[in-house]
Each structure stands twice: as structure tokens, then as C-alpha cells.
Amino acid sequence: DAGITQSPRHKVTETGTPVTLRCHQTENHRYMYWYRQDPGHGLRLIHYSYGVKDTDKGEVSDGYSVSRSKTEDFLLTLESATSSQTSVYFCAISDLRGTGAGYTFGSGTRLTVV
Amino acid sequence: TQLLEQSPQFLSIQEGENLTVYCNSSSVFSSLQWYRQEPGEGPVLLVTVVTGGEVKKLKRLTFQFGDARKDSSLHITAAQPGDTGLYLCAGVGRNYGQNFVFGPGTRLSVLP
Numbered sequence: 001d002a003g004i005t006q007s008p009r010h011k012v013t014e015t016g017t018p019v020t021l022r023c024h025q026t027e028n029h030r031y032m033y034w035y036r037q038d039p040g041h042g043l044r045l046i047h048y049s050y051g052v053k054d055t056d057k058g059e060v061s062d063g064y065s066v067s068r069s070k071t072e073d074f075l076l077t078l079e080s081a082t083s084s085q086t087s088v089y090f091c092a093i094s095d096l097r098g099t100g101a102g103y104t105f106g107s108g109t110r111l112t113v114v
Numbered sequence: 115t116q117l118l119e120q121s122p123q124f125l126s127i128q129e130g131e132n133l134t135v136y137c138n139s140s141s142v143f144s145s146l147q148w149y150r151q152e153p154g155e156g157p158v159l160l161v162t163v164v165t166g167g168e169v170k171k172l173k174r175l176t177f178q179f180g181d182a183r184k185d186s187s188l189h190i191t192a193a194q195p196g197d198t199g200l201y202l203c204a205g206v207g208r209n210y211g212q213n214f215v216f217g218p219g220t221r222l223s224v225l226p
Contacts, residue, residue: 033213035216040218041218042118042202042216042217042218042219043157043202043204043216044216045213045215048213058213090156090157092156097212097213098144098145098206098212099144099145099164099206100145101206101214102147102159102162103147103149103157103159103204103214104159105156105157105158106156107154107155107156108154108155108156
């Protein structure tokens with residue numbers, strides 16, 4: 001009974017098409033995050049949310065947008081997918097921020113842009 | 115440029131051996147975490163350290179936070195194949211904002 005689920009788990013899309021990834025949580029945590037993971041770079045923050053309709057950019061936000069209309073759902077959209085956005089995308093949740101935070105991650109979405 | 119460096123990048127050892135992996139930064143952390151990630155899954159939090167010099171033990175895993183809070187180590191005693199995975203450190207502090215920044219990880223393989 002995972003408290004956080006990501007969908008889809010795998011997706012192949014063509015360059016220039018829009019793509020939306022979904023993160024759903026059942027923990028009622030306030031904070032939600034989208035990361036991408038690439039070899040040699042570790043996890044890099046794309047966007048995060050600190051409440052419904054409250055979002056902010058991370059270090060690699062160009063080409064991505066997010067929305068959070070409900071506490072439990074955080075959507076990541078690639079407006080026009082590019083090959084450089086081929087990556088594994090992870091959603092994370094936490095009930096605190098800063099020093100006290102402990103992230104719970106989803107199982108990831110492997111996105112391939114061809 | 116990585117804010118957090120981890121070493122070694124890769125480590126392959128035999129079952130029963132001991133090992134240490136490292137996480138370093140030029141900045142001070144207010145808190146540092148270690149995660150383990152298995153193939154096809156997201157990272158799982160192992161430990162959080164917040165006090166300089168702090169040592170925490172989790173079964174065969176020993177985590178140490180440097181006195182200056184700029185570095186950390188993870189020591190595994192008598193490694194087992196189940197320890198295989200990617201070990202990530204993540205830090206938060208004045209130079210990092212309120213979101214944890216992750217290192218690139220150490221990929222550990224424990225051979226039976």
C-alpha cells in the first residue's frame with residue numbers, strides 16, 4: 001500500500017509532443033517535489049510545491065511546468081518534449097521542509113523522448 | 115559543478131568485506147541524509163544526522179557526520195548482497211535553501 005504512486009511507469013514519446021506525468025499521494029503531506037535522475041548528476045530538483053496552487057522552481061525547471069490543484073496530486077508537464085528530457089523522473093513527498101524533512105519517493109517514471 | 119561530492123563512484127566487493135563511502139562539500143550542512151536506491155525503485159531514507167560529530171548505527175551500517183558538518187561517511191560491516199544499490203547523500207543548509215540537494219551517489223555491488 002504505497003503512500004505515493006507515479007504514473008505512467010514508462011513512456012516513450014516523440015520530440016515536440018506534450019507529456020504529463022502524475023504523482024499521487026495518500027499521506028496528506030504538504031510538500032511535493034519532482035526530481036530527474038541522470039547518470040553522473042544524481043537527483044536534480046525540477047519544481048516543488050508547498051501547498052495547493054503553491055509551487056516554485058528548482059534548479060532545472062526550464063522546459064517544465066507543474067500544477068497542484070489538490071493536496072494529493074502533483075502534475076509535471078513537459079510542454080514540448082526534447083531528447084535532453086529523456087530521464088527517470090521521481091516524485092517525492094514530505095510533511096516538513098528543511099532540516100526536519102524526510103523524503104518518501106515514488107518508484108519513478110522512465111521517459112524516453114525519440 | 116556538484117555541490118555534494120561522493121566517493122568512490124563505484125565499488126565492487128565480496129560478501130563479508132567492510133567498506134566506507136564518503137560524502138563531501140565545501141559548504142556547511144544543517145542536516146544530512148543518506149538514502150539507498152535499488153534498481154527500478156526510488157531512493158529510501160536510511161538516516162538523518164544533524165549534529166556535528168554525530169554517529170548513528172543502523173544494524174551493520176554506521177553513519178558519521180563530520181565535526182564541521184561539511185562531510186559524512188557511511189561504513190558497512192560484513193557487507194551482504196542485499197546491501198547492493200546506489201547510496202545517495204543529501205544535504206540542506208544555508209547555502210542550499212530549504213530543499214535537500216543530492217550527491218551523484220556511490221554504486222555498490224556486493225558479490226556473493
